[in-house]
Amino acid sequence: MEPPTPGQWTALLRCLILLLCMAGAALMDHWQRRVPNEWWIRWGVAISFLLLVEVILLEADTALFLGTFGVLAWCSTSVIGTPSLKDMREGSRIDVLVSIWYLLGIIGGGASLYVHGPNALWSLGLATDAPMFQLTDMAAVELAERQGLLLLRLIGLAIAIGFIEIAWRARLLHGGADAKAMIVVALAIPWWIGIGPLGETTAVPPMVSVLIWSALAFLILPFVTISRNLRTGHSGPLRMIWHAERWELDQIIGQHVWILSDIVETADGERKIRERMRPRRKRVDPEELAAHIERLKAAGETSAWITKKHPFLVYVLPAIPLALILGDPVATILHIVGI
Numbered sequence: 001m002e003p004p005t006p007g008q009w010t011a012l013l014r015c016l017i018l019l020l021c022m023a024g025a026a027l028m029d030h031w032q033r034r035v036p037n038e039w040w041i042r043w044g045v046a047i048s049f050l051l052l053v054e055v056i057l058l059e060a061d062t063a064l065f066l067g068t069f070g071v072l073a074w075c076s077t078s079v080i081g082t083p084s085l086k087d088m089r090e091g092s093r094i095d096v097l098v099s100i101w102y103l104l105g106i107i108g109g110g111a112s113l114y115v116h117g118p119n120a121l122w123s124l125g126l127a128t129d130a131p132m133f134q135l136t137d138m139a140a141v142e143l144a145e146r147q148g149l150l151l152l153r154l155i156g157l158a159i160a161i162g163f164i165e166i167a168w169r170a171r172l173l174h175g176g177a178d179a180k181a182m183i184v185v186a187l188a189i190p191w192w193i194g195i196g197p198l199g200e201t202t203a204v205p206p207m208v209s210v211l212i213w214s215a216l217a218f219l220i221l222p223f224v225t226i227s228r229n230l231r232t233g234h235s236g237p238l239r240m241i242w243h244a245e246r247w248e249l250d251q252i253i254g255q256h257v258w259i260l261s262d263i264v265e266t267a268d269g270e271r272k273i274r275e276r277m278r279p280r281r282k283r284v285d286p287e288e289l290a291a292h293i294e295r296l297k298a299a300g301e302t303s304a305w306i307t308k309k310h311p312f313l314v315y316v317l318p319a320i321p322l323a324l325i326l327g328d329p330v331a332t333i334l335h336i337v338g339i
Contacts, residue, residue, distance in 0.1 A: 010054040011194030015324055017046055018188035022317045025181060029311035033256055035177040037079045040184060044079070047188045048072050054194070058150050059143060063115050066108020067151070071158050073098070073105040075183050078176070112151050119148030120155075157190040160205040178312045185210050185320065192327070199327030200335045209328040213319035214312070216329065221310070240275055244305045249293050252306060253286075261304035263295050275305045 004012070021043035025035045055068045076098070083095035083102075122130035123145065132144035161183060168179035186207040189195065195206075222242040229241040244260055252259065258279030265271050273296075296304055326332055 005057075005194075007054055007057040008194040008196075010050050010057060011189075014047055014050045014054075014188045015195070015320075017043060017050070018185065019317075019320060021047075021184060022181065022313065022320060025177070026311070026313040026317040029177060029313040033309065033311065035180070035313070037180075040180045041079050044075070044184055044187065047184060048075075051187055051190065055150070059146060060150055061115075061147060063108050063111035064147060064150055064154065066104050067112040067154055068108070069101065070105020070109045071154060071161065072187075073102045074158070074161055075187060076101075078180050078183055112154070116144075116148045116151040119144050120151045123148050123152065153191045153193075156203070156205050157186060160186045160190075160207045163208070173312075175312070181313055181316055182207060182211070185316070189320075189324070195324055197323070197325055197327035199325075199329075199332035201327045202331045204328060204331075206323055206328075209323040210316065210319045212329050213322045214315045217315040217319060218310075239277065240305055243277075244275075244307045246303050247306050248303050249296060249301065252293060252304070253290065255306075256309040257306040258309065259289070259292055259296075259304050259306055261296060261301070261306075262292070263299050271299070273299065273301060279307055 021039075025039060028035045028039070051072075052065070052068060055065060060068070080094075080098065083092075083098045088095045088099065118127060119130045119132045121127040122132075130144075130148075132141050132148070135141050135144065164173070164179055164182045164186065167173045167182075168176070173179045173182065186205065189206040189210075192201040192206060201209075225245060226242050228245060229235070232246065234241060234246045240260070247257070260276045260279060261273055262276070263271055264274045293304075322329075
């Protein structure tokens with residue numbers, strides 16, 4: 001068995017830092033439902049540094065190195081925002097430095113596409129010839145091919161970051177901490193090389209595999225919820241017991257839950273209790289929650305249906321080692337069934 005290469009050691013170290021980062025973030029998300037920006041910046045800097053080291057070990061030239069810088073600049077907007085001309089005119093050094101960072105990244109990205117793009121297209125089978133074949137030194141040809149493949153991996157990383165951005169803006173990722181967590185995951189495991197999972201992998205970025213494993217963990221929740229309801233003597237209605245629980249009203253205060261039971265007025269003026277299937281996704285302050293509970297008590301209710309606010313990062317944490325060990329779940333399942 002060959003010893004790990006420096007690139008593999010770098011990838012493994014990033015994965016270890018990622019697990020430590022996500023363990024702390026999951027605890028904060030569970031207890032506070034909030035992960036401060038400083039947490040993501042502190043761990044993100046370490047992961048980004050190791051990513052740059054690995055890019056160098058993969059024999060990136062200046063253009064690819066600066067292109068990686070550009071991807072990191074894009075990721076930084078989620079925690080430090082974007083610079084403004086107004087702040088730069090007022091002498092904000094951080095805005096000037098970040099603007100230079102963006103500029104170098106854009107230059108590097110454009111130069112990478114110009115220099116290595118044709119070779120990358122040949123690697124994809126989209127071109128019949130490539131500039132690297134004009135070289136006379138076989139070692140230079142092999143280096144050019146590796147750099148073209150590295151460009152494709154960086155493009156895949158950029159696509160993954162773009163996917164996270166779209167998912168957050170479309171509210172598929174509900175909280176800002178969820179989006180920042182997935183960006184950190186994408187930077188820590190940007191590609192499968194250097195990891196070598198036991199399962200199957202595809203060209204799909206590892207971050208997507210982590211999302212799929214997280215979603216599979218969510219599928220267990222209905223069975224857990226039904227079991228809890230049956231143990232507490234609540235066997236119906238069926239439309240509620242698979243996703244909600246019946247709690248005493250005095251038990252709700254201070255908990256991270258949505259109340260599904262509310263008082264509604266029918267067309268004939270009668271007031272009755274009705275349960276919603278889905279909670280209202282607006283933020284409810286403690287005063288509003290207390291008023292809601294008082295309305296239910298005034299109507300003679302002693303309990304209500306609630307659904308818990310499940311912290312997403314708690315499910316991302318176990319999904320990371322699953323992806324690192326078992327690879328892409330979809331590809332692995334398809335391989336097992338022989339498709």
